[in-house]
Amino acid sequence: xxxxxKVWVNCPNCNKLNELQSKGGPCMLKDYSLDSAPxxxxxxxxxxxxxxxxxxxxxxxxxxxxPTYTVRNASSCGDDQPQSKSxxxxxxxxxxxxxxxxxxxx
Numbered sequence: 001x002x003x004x005x006k007v008w009v010n011c012p013n014c015n016k017l018n019e020l021q022s023k024g025g026p027c028m029l030k031d032y033s034l035d036s037a038p039x040x041x042x043x044x045x046x047x048x049x050x051x052x053x054x055x056x057x058x059x060x061x062x063x064x065x066x067p068t069y070t071v072r073n074a075s076s077c078g079d080d081q082p083q084s085k086s087x088x089x090x091x092x093x094x095x096x097x098x099x100x101x102x103x104x105x106x
Contacts, residue, residue: 002023003027003028004022004029005027005029006019007022008020008031009061016055025037025041034061046061047060047061047062
């Protein structure tokens with residue numbers, strides 16, 4: 001059995017508390033809220049689709065700017081998804097630049 005951490009989030013549709021698992025970060029079987037989870041744990045879950053235990057709506061974690069992460073219904077997440085691999089890479093570079101306080105040359 002593998003190790004993981006749990007992030008407990010409320011469904012945006014029915015407000016039921018749901019357990020989401022992450023294999024990013026320390027993986028020490030810790031429990032976190034959306035606000036207390038380490039960035040590595042949340043980044044591992046960005047874009048993953050989960051099903052709410054209460055209303056069976058698909059939910060996902062989206063990045064809405066560091067350090068804010070949002071739980072949303074999966075059907076409303078299309079606008080935040082990268083359009084291509086180069087867009088995804090560019091977004092990751094921007095996040096790292098903000099976190100590290102640097103600017104890369106292009």
